[in-house]
Amino acid sequence: MEIPAINLKAIVLVHWLLAVWGCMAWLPMSFAWGNFSVLAVGLWAIAQRDSIDAVLMFLMGMIVTILTDIIHIGIFYPSSELAGERGRDVLRFSTGMAILNLLLKPASCFFVYQMYRERGGDYNVNFGFPSVSQNRDAYQSIDHQDESSSPANPFNQAQDSKPGVRTY
Template sequence: MDYAALPDSYQWGNFTVLTVGVWAIAQRDSIDAIIMFLIGLLLTILTDIIHLSIYYPRGHNLTDLQRFTAGMAIFSLLLKPLSCFFVYQMYRERGGEYAFNLGFPTVSRDRSAYQSIDQQDVPCPYPDLDSKPAPRPF
């Protein structure tokens, strides 16, 4: 008995991305998990548009379940770009650097004033003679 108007591929695709999203949130230090979640969200936007355009129930004699299913699928599709924006912000917070700019105003992290702690200052081969007082002759 088929209750839903959308095919199983719609459900499998969205549940797979949901699973990757749970993994990305659980692995707080993983950049790979969050970029896979972002790419998955972008792909499901495309596949949701295709699924809704092909399998959207037509006709005036739709059941309440079919109307609800189509409404929730459309609502999910409308929220996915906002989800992509927040996932992209999480990607940037985790240290991900991507070359494209979406045009949104962001807070830049100017790191030019910071000194790296990986490299120590090279010691001077000769002591600074100008800072010491000259020895007094007797």
């Protein structure tokens, strides 16, 4: 099954438009700062087509804003509606666009991850932490006996340079 190619420009444009519309009525400035800063990283990923770091940072930012958008919508959703019919319409439209933006982010993350893979990114994302490797080439077989071991020195301890002198 082949995955359709979605342009990174389209992803950034759609999320920018939905974030602008979501900020129209009631969401705090932290919602705008979080979403628009991640979209700025998306612009960096568009500008540098070969950069694996740019698209990875955009992907991580999108994942983080999924969580922060849920928190913003949950905490800051107004309990009392704005005054007047026009205010209610703007509130409903803004809320709908913020929720649509949130619902589209997992699909966008999937397509951005595919772009990350196309640019040469690995399946395993490495953040610089030490990890256990599955590479078995560096291991020695326990059946193989090293030449330096002998029955007199079974644990391959370093031999003293002067007989009778021990260093601890």
